[in-house]
Amino acid sequence: MAVPAEPARQRRSLLARPRAEPVTTLRAARAIARGLSDGLAGPGVHTSARRIRKLLGARAVGLADLSGTLSWSGRTADPVAAAELADEVLHAETQRSRPPLAAVALDADDEVVGAIVVEGEVPLSAIREVALLVSDALERARLEASADQAAQSELRALRAEISPHFVYNALTVIASQVKPDPDRSRELMLDFADYIRYSLARHGEYTTVADEFHAIETYLALQRAVLGDRLRVQVRVAPDVLAVPLPYLALQPLVENAIRHGIEPDGDGGLVQVHGEAEGNDCVISIEDDGVGMDPETAEQLLAGSGDHAGLGIANVDRRLRTVYGSWFGLVIETAQDEGTRVIVRVPQFQPGVMPR
Numbered sequence: 001m002a003v004p005a006e007p008a009r010q011r012r013s014l015l016a017r018p019r020a021e022p023v024t025t026l027r028a029a030r031a032i033a034r035g036l037s038d039g040l041a042g043p044g045v046h047t048s049a050r051r052i053r054k055l056l057g058a059r060a061v062g063l064a065d066l067s068g069t070l071s072w073s074g075r076t077a078d079p080v081a082a083a084e085l086a087d088e089v090l091h092a093e094t095q096r097s098r099p100p101l102a103a104v105a106l107d108a109d110d111e112v113v114g115a116i117v118v119e120g121e122v123p124l125s126a127i128r129e130v131a132l133l134v135s136d137a138l139e140r141a142r143l144e145a146s147a148d149q150a151a152q153s154e155l156r157a158l159r160a161e162i163s164p165h166f167v168y169n170a171l172t173v174i175a176s177q178v179k180p181d182p183d184r185s186r187e188l189m190l191d192f193a194d195y196i197r198y199s200l201a202r203h204g205e206y207t208t209v210a211d212e213f214h215a216i217e218t219y220l221a222l223q224r225a226v227l228g229d230r231l232r233v234q235v236r237v238a239p240d241v242l243a244v245p246l247p248y249l250a251l252q253p254l255v256e257n258a259i260r261h262g263i264e265p266d267g268d269g270g271l272v273q274v275h276g277e278a279e280g281n282d283c284v285i286s287i288e289d290d291g292v293g294m295d296p297e298t299a300e301q302l303l304a305g306s307g308d309h310a311g312l313g314i315a316n317v318d319r320r321l322r323t324v325y326g327s328w329f330g331l332v333i334e335t336a337q338d339e340g341t342r343v344i345v346r347v348p349q350f351q352p353g354v355m356p357r
Contacts, residue, residue: 028055033137040065040106040114040138049073052130058120059100063134065114066090076101076119086115097124104131108139166260169226188225194218199252206356209276209283210242212251216274219252223259230269231259237276237285244283245354246347247320253313254287254331254343262291262341270340283349290340299333299341314343325351 032051035044045063050073053061060074064086076082078101085096085103090112095104104127106114116134118127170192177185198215213235220233255274263270276285294302305315318331325347335341 025055029133032133033140036134036137037141037144039141040071045071046073048134052116052134056118056120056122056126056130058118058122060119062086062117063106063114064090064117066112070117074119076117078119082117082119086117089115095124095128102127104128106131106135106138108135108142113138166223166226166256170222173222173225188222191218191221195222199249205248206245206354207248208242208356209237209244209246209251209285211356212246212249213237213242213274213276215252216255219255220272227259227263227269231263232269232271234271234273234275236274238278241276241278241283241349244347244349245351245356246283246345247317247324247354249313250317250321250345250347251285251287253317254345257314258287258289258291258341258343262289262293264291266291278349279346281349282346285345285347286342287345288340288342293335293337293339293341295337296335299335302333303331317345321345321347324354 028051032048032055035046035048035051036042038044040063049061049063049071052058052063053073058074060072060076060082062070062072062076062082064070068083068087068090070079070083070086081098082101082103085098085101088096089103089105093105096102100121101117101119102122102124103115103117104124105112106116113135116127116131170188174185174188174192177188195215195218198211198218217235220231220235224231224233251274255272258272263272270290273288274285275288276283278284302314303318314331314333322330329346329348332344332346333341334344
């Protein structure tokens with residue numbers, strides 16, 4: 001049964017309207033890209049197909065993944081022919097036309113990942129332009145998915161980066177207190193369990209400043225037991241930033257790094273200060289030690305994750321902050337040889353999509 005044609009005014013392409021506003025077209029392009037954020041098999045593909053149909057003024061638009069399954073907006077008069085065209089551009093051709101149908105391949109990373117099939121009186125050049133738009137959206141979705149997977153892999157690696165030396169020393173100190181001071185031993189054991197739980201347990205991607213500072217205080221309590229009078233600490237955080245969300249394990253590795261590479265190599269020990277406060281719309285946290293310090297070139301290697309001074313997660317934390325908040329929000333390291341080190345973390349107090357779970 002033939003499908004009746006829609007009224008011409010409904011099929012009129014936004015691109016062909018003499019007074020079409022560029023803003024309208026750009027808004028449609030953004031909506032199409034959003035719908036494809038999970039790929040051609042994602043839940044937004046039908047919305048994208050509908051927006052493409054409206055943009056082109058077509059009777060029907062189908063988007064196919066590599067399996068050849070078409071997600072349609074509108075009704076095609078010849079679904080068999082449409083499927084055949086999609087299969088041809090998926091496996092052999094870059095574009096095919098069989099009026100009133102036309103199909104163009106979609107690619108990402110220089111490989112075919114799908115096809116767009118359009119039915120109606122639409123110029124092939126316009127379909128190719130939309131195919132480029134869809135291909136760009138799919139490639140961006142792939143890159144974002146790869147970046148997210150890489151960040152998750154880095155976080156898993158960071159969780160596993162607990163110093164065996166620290167674990168051995170902490171357990172040794174706890175054991176040494178069992179007989180002379182069982183209450184102290186029990187307290188340290190609970191601190192150690194809390195430290196392991198936070199470092200290794202499964203968490204969401206984000207936490208709060210309050211939770212990170214709690215983990216820091218637990219770690220510092222254990223390190224004070226291990227290092228004794230060689231380690232002095234000062235922790236101060238303003239109440240108005242306690243609820244600020246930030247990436248999980250964004251602060252604790254920096255404190256561990258300050259002790260391991262700043263205080264421990266100094267035979268006389270030293271002071272570690274951790275401060276957090278609001279500055280305008282930002283939350284600024286500093287981790288400072290008065291230990292051995294380093295030359296600026298070594299600090300650059302730390303941030304790059306290269307050289308012989310990779311440290312405990314400095315590069316990892318810096319990359320994750322920049323990924324979440326943008327290039328303005330990485331780590332800043334202030335240091336000099338024998339002058340101690342100060343690491344500054346700046347994050348916005350409110351960031352869309354950054355919420356602890």
